[in-house]
Amino acid sequence: MDGKWDYLWESWLDKASWMAVIVCMAVMGVMFYTHHQEVKASGKVSSPAHAGEVRRRSNKVEALLKETKGLYKQKKYDETIKKAKQMLSLDAKEPFAYLYLARAYRAQDNLEQGIVNYSEAIKLHPDFVDRKSEDFLGRSKKELKPYVDKAIIYSKKKEFRSKPGYKKVLKHIYYLQRRMAGGCE
């Protein structure tokens, strides 16, 4: 080596920089490992859905969606939830399954589940909060905005904050707030 590479290890800045490189590599290693474990545990494919991705429903899911819509219209909320969950077992990325789950939970006054499922639906299908889309939920003044406003007020109450897992729900409330504020996605 004849001291050829000595200049890479001379000053405190060199040493600190190599330390930073090692730390970054170690963090990456840990992230890869935990990510791999998470994927293995959940059984989900690691790639997220693309915003605006064009997806095709299988005939089975399409039929279930039709049934779910019908049940919701008939105000049979327990059955709507059952069918929507069945849909999700066939396709975990079906946004309308989450939407009908959210609507059914909202009708049953289950605010936490309603919010979580609205949030999942919008993550998978941003058209739900896009004015230019046919699926825009804002057309019905009763649907999303007043529900999120209600959730924000509720989230400040002790009753909500004493529940286990409230932080997770709070994240979904904040997400919905940001999505409804507009801007980039």
Next chain:
Amino acid sequence: MKHFIKKTFESIPGLNWSIILSGIAFGVLGVMLVQWGNPKNTGVCVSCFLEGISGSIGLHSNNRMMYIRPEIIGFVLGAFLLAFVTKDFRSVGGSSPMTRFLLGFFTIVGSAVFMGCPIKLLFRLSAGDLTGLAALLGLVAGVWVGILFMREGFYLGDEAPMNKMNAWIIPLLMVLFLIFVVVTPFFITESTRGPGAVYAPLWIALTVGLVLGALTQRSRFCIVGSLRNYLLANDKSLMVGIVLMIVFAIITSIATGQFHMGMNDQPGSHLSHEWSFMGMFLTGFASVLLGGCPYRQLILAGEGNVDSGVATLGMIVAAGVVHSWYLASSTAGPTFNGKIAVLVGIVFCFVLSLTNRE
């Protein structure tokens, strides 16, 4: 008032009217672009706009981010026209082109993880978005680390005069993009939904781009450059422009009803502060090594700087890749791939800084 202005000019060497005008124009016009139709808090954002261009020309498939933003065309052509008239247009380059391509690439990766370039960061802060604070700290930290290496002799090599045609390529590419926006041939895609479908009218966006491009070509306006000059040489001249930009952006935001202070319901933001910090750290670090922020690279490319042209091409490629490889963050937060890409970028910048010293 005259006395105050004279005193200010005397106390800040290097300060001139073009810097003052650039800061004011950027602050006012940037916020007004939102009023005229651009997405909220995104009056000007080089990374977001390049993502739109990349999508439109087919470099990624996110059909909600496809639109050739006339502002980008305006920045480059505004700088080009003024440089040409004032004889500042010079074809120079040849200083580590491949390295600059990758540095340009990583500035956009960092920006995509934060959800905005350094200019958008300031616009977000000016609109009251406090999620930008972590990113601002990250940007300053990244610039500071880059400066440490500059003090230790970091150098990408001399630039030399080049064949004139090299300097014309990026301005001509922008002319081509302008033709694409006007004619919209079949292979150019425009979003019908999402942020790509939210834009100011073509002629307004183009005019604003031309004005800002020309002004900032004169003033050498640059977010990262102003921080670098201040931290490295205590030169406050460019910083005055940045401060004016922020002040006028806040005033315009309040006047147009866009100012809303807080963290939770800010448009186009996420609450992953640590990754906002890391993303902007990468952008700041890579930008210092490049010699300017993504916006400055566009202006320099317009002036005929071939090295910045190569960095611009790296930025355009990155703008496509951040969507194709799921690196870009969304309001739900950063992705796993995005976090890994930021760490890879930081490692790259450190190794580059360690091995390129004189």
